[in-house]
Amino acid sequence: MKILVAEDDAANRKFLTKLLAKFGDVTVVGDGFQAVKNYMQALDDREPYQLVCLDVMMPKLDGYKALDAIRGIEGKYALIAQEKAKIIMISALDEGGFDEEMAGNQYDCYMSKPIDILEFEMNLKRMGMI
Amino acid sequence: MSDSFISRKDRIIASAIEIISESGLASLSTKSLAMKENMSETLIYKYFGGINEVLIEVVEYFARFDRSIIRTVQGKDVSNVEKIHEFFDTYAIYYDNYIEISAIVLNYEELLHNTGTREIIGACIEERNRFLLQLIQNAMSDREIHSTFSAEELKCILMGILSSQLLDRRLTIHSETLRTEVMESIDKILMLVKE
Numbered sequence: 001m002k003i004l005v006a007e008d009d010a011a012n013r014k015f016l017t018k019l020l021a022k023f024g025d026v027t028v029v030g031d032g033f034q035a036v037k038n039y040m041q042a043l044d045d046r047e048p049y050q051l052v053c054l055d056v057m058m059p060k061l062d063g064y065k066a067l068d069a070i071r072g073i074e075g076k077y078a079l080i081a082q083e084k085a086k087i088i089m090i091s092a093l094d095e096g097g098f099d100e101e102m103a104g105n106q107y108d109c110y111m112s113k114p115i116d117i118l119e120f121e122m123n124l125k126r127m128g129m130i
Numbered sequence: 131m132s133d134s135f136i137s138r139k140d141r142i143i144a145s146a147i148e149i150i151s152e153s154g155l156a157s158l159s160t161k162s163l164a165m166k167e168n169m170s171e172t173l174i175y176k177y178f179g180g181i182n183e184v185l186i187e188v189v190e191y192f193a194r195f196d197r198s199i200i201r202t203v204q205g206k207d208v209s210n211v212e213k214i215h216e217f218f219d220t221y222a223i224y225y226d227n228y229i230e231i232s233a234i235v236l237n238y239e240e241l242l243h244n245t246g247t248r249e250i251i252g253a254c255i256e257e258r259n260r261f262l263l264q265l266i267q268n269a270m271s272d273r274e275i276h277s278t279f280s281a282e283e284l285k286c287i288l289m290g291i292l293s294s295q296l297l298d299r300r301l302t303i304h305s306e307t308l309r310t311e312v313m314e315s316i317d318k319i320l321m322l323v324k325e
Contacts (some may be wrong), residue, residue: 008227011143030227033144036136057220059196059228060144061136071133076135092202092220 001129002042003027004049006066008058010111015020016053019117021130024050032061036069040084043077049085051129054107056091056098063089071106078116086127090115096107139177139187142167146188151230155237158185173198184247189247192234195224195255200261210269211320218261219314221292222309229308232296259285275323284323290317 001024005016013028024100026050029035035054042048052070056063067087074084086108091098098110109123124130140249145166149158160181204216223233234241234251242253266281268275279287295312298304304311 009223010226010309011178027221040135057195057202057224059224061140065136065140072135093198093205 001025001051002036002047002049002083003051003053004029004035004042005053006030006032006058006063007055009055012055012090012115015115018055020051021117021118023105031059032063032066032069034068036061036073039070043073048083051124052085052087054087056089056090056093063091063100065107067103075096086129088123097128140178142174142184143191145189147191147230147234150188152234155185155240160184165169169185173268176258181281182244184250185244186246186250188234189199189241189254191322192231195249196254198257199221199224200257203261203265204268209274210265210272211324214262214269214320215313218288219273219309219313220293221252222307222312226308227232232300236300237297259289262289273325275320276325278323284319288316293320300314 003011003020003024003026005020005026005028007013007016007105008030012031013030017028027038029038032054035058038101039049039052044060054063054066058066067085067089067120070085070087087106089098089103089110090113092113098112100110103110110128111120111123121130142163146158146165149162149166153162155169158181160171160174161183163174163184167174178187193291199217199220202220206213206216235255238251239256240277242249263281263285266275266284269275270277270281275284292312295308295315299308
């Protein structure tokens, strides 16, 4: 499985890379622009990401907008449901602080920091990723 | 090509922040933006009424992040001192990864003289200061920290650390991250005043 992690906190980047490495190849980027670019490039290279973890508070382009852009790219490429990436939104905000309206129904799950490993793995199972 | 999936407005704002960071507020114009975005100057007017509107959006963008930080820190179930630590830690991480955005807060005075941005930047900085002051006052009344300094003095000391480190980074290259340097100083001060 190919995994894209967009997260601006170096400590969380390290943590997620370590956690996700056992499930596949992890690419880490530090801002929303880069996340969208990488996602698009992977589709062009016919090596798409299956899982994307987007931090909500990111420099340049926040997680909500990166989510919009990624789903827009998938629409443009006419990907069917199974081909679309599963997207996990991550933020330091609790569930109440996360703006579901801004994210729309475009994401697959939400997790607040600090990431709980068991909960993370449970979500991957629920999404059929592992 | 991925750029076309990111709204043109968002790209213009990001470019405007880069221009301000690279060459100063005075360099921001529809011409410099058009060059950076590789588009015609007239196309900029399709998205914004003029350069002042772009600047207002930039400051709004900056202020939105401040509000997110405050909301995040407010929601934490930790002591007031830990919230103060989190407050600075979140800023430092953000600026570390997006040093260009620090040009906005460092242009505070200039933005106060612009009628379009005055209220937004003023409210943003006031809110940031008020929030920190409140955390310090709460920490004092909960006896987490002692009152060698008044809450206002302590707020100025802590904010001063962040501001001066940011200024310094615009002049010199540091081997350590902003986060490491800022948090080392912030934690030292917090340790000094801790009960």
